[in-house]
Structure formats: C-alpha cells, structure tokens
Amino acid sequence: xxxxxxxxxxxxxxxxxxxxxxxxxxxxxxxxxxxxxxxxxxxxxxxxxxxxxxxxxxxxxxxxxxxxxxxxxxxxxxxxxxxxxxxxxxxxxxxxxxxxxxxxxxxxxxxxxxxxxxxxxxxxxxxxxxxxxxxxxxxxxxxxxxxxxxxxxxxxxxxxxxxxxxxxxxxxxxxxxxxxxxxxxxxxxxxxxxxxxxxxxxxxxxxxxxxxxxxxxxxxxxxxxxxxxxxxxxxxxxxxxxxxxxxxxxxxxxxxxxxxxxxxxxxxx
Numbered sequence: 001x002x003x004x005x006x007x008x009x010x011x012x013x014x015x016x017x018x019x020x021x022x023x024x025x026x027x028x029x030x031x032x033x034x035x036x037x038x039x040x041x042x043x044x045x046x047x048x049x050x051x052x053x054x055x056x057x058x059x060x061x062x063x064x065x066x067x068x069x070x071x072x073x074x075x076x077x078x079x080x081x082x083x084x085x086x087x088x089x090x091x092x093x094x095x096x097x098x099x100x101x102x103x104x105x106x107x108x109x110x111x112x113x114x115x116x117x118x119x120x121x122x123x124x125x126x127x128x129x130x131x132x133x134x135x136x137x138x139x140x141x142x143x144x145x146x147x148x149x150x151x152x153x154x155x156x157x158x159x160x161x162x163x164x165x166x167x168x169x170x171x172x173x174x175x176x177x178x179x180x181x182x183x184x185x186x187x188x189x190x191x192x193x194x195x196x197x198x199x200x201x202x203x204x205x206x207x208x209x210x211x212x213x214x215x216x217x218x219x220x221x222x223x224x225x226x227x228x229x230x231x232x233x234x235x236x237x238x239x240x241x242x243x244x245x246x247x248x249x250x251x252x253x254x255x256x257x258x259x260x261x262x263x264x265x266x267x268x269x
Contacts, residue, residue, distance in 0.1 A: 065079055071241075
C-alpha cells in the first residue's frame with residue numbers, strides 16, 4: 001500500500017506544477033483542496049468613452065456655442081448662426097411691413113358729377129322768349145302815317161321813340177341770348193375737360209395698380225427667399241450627453257466655416 005500513497009502524492013504535485021506553468025502570473029490560484037482547483041479571477045477594466053463627431057456649418061466662430069472641455073447634455077445647443085439669423089429676421093420683418101402696406105387697396109377714383117346745364121338752358125329759353133315777345137310788339141306797332149321821314153319826325157315822334165325802344169330792347173335780348181349760349185358752351189367744355197381729366201386719372205390709377213401688384217409680387221418673392229434662408233439655418237443640438245473633446249475648424253471660405261465637434265460619450269455599463 002505504500003507504493004499507492006507515493007503515486008497519489010506524485011500526481012497531486014504534478015498537477016500543481018502544470019497549473020503554475022500555464023498561468024505563471026496575472027491570475028491568482030488558490031491551493032487545491034480535495035483535488036478541486038478554484039476558477040481564476042480577473043480584474044474588470046473601466047469602459048472607455050465613445051467618441052461622436054458632429055460637423056457644423058457656420059458663418060462666424062461665435063456661432064459655435066461650446067468650447068473644448070465643456071460638458072453638454074443631450075439636446076443642448078452646439079451651434080446657431082445668431083448674427084445671420086438676426087439679420088434675416090430683421091429683413092423679414094421689414095418685408096412683412098412693406099407687404100402689408102403694399103396690400104392696401106388704392107383709393108378709388110370718384111366719378112365726376114353728372115353735368116347740369118339747367119341754369120344756362122333756362123337763360124337761353126328766357127332770352128328767346130323775350131326776343132319773340134319783342135318781335136310781336138314790333139309787328140303790332142302802328143305804322144307811321146307819312147312816307148317822308150321828316151314829317152314823321154315832326155308828327156309821329158311818339159311812335160318813332162317807341163320803335164326805337166323796342167329795337168334797343170330787341171338788341172339787348174339778342175345779346176342776352178348769345179351770352180346764355182356762350183355760357184352753355186363753356187359749361188359743356190368744362191364738363192368735357194373734367195371727363196378728360198377723369199380718364200387720365202383712371203389710366204394713372206390702373207398703371208399704379210399694376211405697379212403695385214408688380215412690387216407686391218417682388219416683395220413676396222423676397223419674403224419667401226428670406227424664409228428659405230432662415231429654414232436652412234438649422235440649429236445643431238447635441239445628440240448625446242458627454243464632454244466636448246475637441247472643436248476643430250475643417251475648412252473656411254469667405255463666408256462659410258466648416259467645423260467638427262468631437263464629443264466623448266460615456267458608454268452605459
């Protein structure tokens with residue numbers, strides 16, 4: 001039985017030597033108890049942060065709202081073209097005011113009052129009636145008795161004076177008629193001139209309305225262009241929480257700066 005005990009001791013010693021040779025360091029081994037070796041223990045290394053790169057397009061370095069080393073939360077602002085946005089918003093407000101003013105309708109052109117020639121027509125009718133009455137008086141006047149004017153001047157003085165008064169009255173009535181007709185013609189001329197001026201005002205009104213529509217369309221186009229430019233000025237927010245590792249300018253032209261923000265995002269265990 002002694003040889004069997006020696007054999008078991010040699011086997012255990014050999015197994016321990018093999019275990020030490022396979023893992024000479026870094027893994028601690030517990031002594032074998034009852035022929036059972038314990039599992040090796042390892043040290044857990046800390047999780048390295050994940051890097052996330054975000055490209056930005058801005059017009060000024062001031063548009064980048066974070067610096068290297070800043071901590072950011074998810075959804076926090078990274079960049080915004082503040083100066084350009086303010087300029088475009090101010091321009092949009094000015095255009096909106098101009099559009100509102102240009103949308104106001106033009107004052108309508110009033111129609112000229114209808115012509116009224118009643119005063120002149122009444123004066124003409126009165127003058128003609130007076131002439132007709134004078135003509136009837138002249139015809140009704142008694143004739144002179146003598147064929148010699150001298151005798152009539154001596155013996156028919158009253159008749160001659162009456163004829164003279166009727167003749168003067170007739171001439172005045174003719175003058176009054178001609179004046180009334182002239183006033184009527186002048187009134188008609190003034191009305192025609194008003195009609196002509198009104199037609200010119202209508203033409204100018206139509207031209208102004210067309211010009212207003214053209215300007216309004218131009219303002220609307222400018223307003224839509226500004227709206228489109230504002231829509232392109234997207235605000236960039238951080239998709240994750242973490243720390244800004246680096247802010248790097250990749251490219252710069254006259255008006256555009258391309259930058260890259262490297263964000264260290266810690267992995268969840």
